[in-house]
Amino acid sequence: MTTEHPILETRDVTIRFGGHVAVDHVSCAFPRGTLTAIVGPNGAGKTTYFNLISGQLKATSGQVLLNGADITRASVPERTARGIGRAFQLTNLFPSLSVRENVRLVAQAKAGKGFDMFSMADSHIELIERAEHVLAEVRLLDDGDRIVSALSHGDQRKLEVALLIALGPQVLMFDEPTAGMSVDEVPVILDLIRTLKQDMDRTILLVEHKMDVIRSLADRIIVLHNGALVAEGEPAAVIAMPIVQEAYLGKVPEAAQ
Numbered sequence: 001m002t003t004e005h006p007i008l009e010t011r012d013v014t015i016r017f018g019g020h021v022a023v024d025h026v027s028c029a030f031p032r033g034t035l036t037a038i039v040g041p042n043g044a045g046k047t048t049y050f051n052l053i054s055g056q057l058k059a060t061s062g063q064v065l066l067n068g069a070d071i072t073r074a075s076v077p078e079r080t081a082r083g084i085g086r087a088f089q090l091t092n093l094f095p096s097l098s099v100r101e102n103v104r105l106v107a108q109a110k111a112g113k114g115f116d117m118f119s120m121a122d123s124h125i126e127l128i129e130r131a132e133h134v135l136a137e138v139r140l141l142d143d144g145d146r147i148v149s150a151l152s153h154g155d156q157r158k159l160e161v162a163l164l165i166a167l168g169p170q171v172l173m174f175d176e177p178t179a180g181m182s183v184d185e186v187p188v189i190l191d192l193i194r195t196l197k198q199d200m201d202r203t204i205l206l207v208e209h210k211m212d213v214i215r216s217l218a219d220r221i222i223v224l225h226n227g228a229l230v231a232e233g234e235p236a237a238v239i240a241m242p243i244v245q246e247a248y249l250g251k252v253p254e255a256a257q
């Protein structure tokens, strides 16, 4: 049974770049339906850890498991097909098509796997409904007929999240989702992540520097420092830890190194 396993797990996952250990024996389980924030000072290994999970990088040693299955050597497309979706990595926004057409194309591509010729008409209706559902979820339903190139930057980011959802991932990964956003776009994207979180089948991983964002969204925090996992737990408790306080001031006690 898949429910016996955490949806996602890393076991002793390590990557070296020459002599530098960027992620150092990180073992961590991500329970289904939770939002985990990954924090740590600059250069701690957060993005590298993300890359090891999404497949952009392959571990030097250790394992990455999805639903208990070893995906350590799987490619990015294989991981995407198996349910790991990383936001803002999609390069397949079609700027001259409408918002709705973009979402339908992704829903169609997703359905292409197991395509059943004999139920084509039904599938088509299902795809249209699926696309509308996704548009509603990201609050772009009223903008469905707009051409993508005419959207504001914030709405394009919403559409990127829509395309991610249309792929039906079990694990959603956001690496600094508010980076580069204007002051009025930030709450929109955070609200969106909050909405996504309500679906308990979705497990969300978030790399984020802003503590107020983490506090408002995370069920759990893990702390990386020098590539190693140095703390994990419920947000208030982790934020109160001296190591986190000091890490955010750019200093970490010797004991933690």
Ligand SMILES: Nc1ncnc2c1ncn2[C@@H]1O[C@H](COP(=O)(O)OP(=O)(O)OP(=O)(O)O)[C@@H](O)[C@H]1O
Pocket (backbone or CB within 6 Å): 017, 020, 022, 040, 041, 042, 043, 044, 045, 046, 047, 048, 049
């Ligand atoms: N491809 C690479 N080759 C060599 N070193 C790398 C490579 N990718 C990352 N590193 C190094 O690994 C360490 C971790 O980098 P990473 O980008 O994962 O940190 P981070 O916690 O995401 O930092 P930030 O918060 O600044 O984005 C850094 O010292 C970085 O220079």
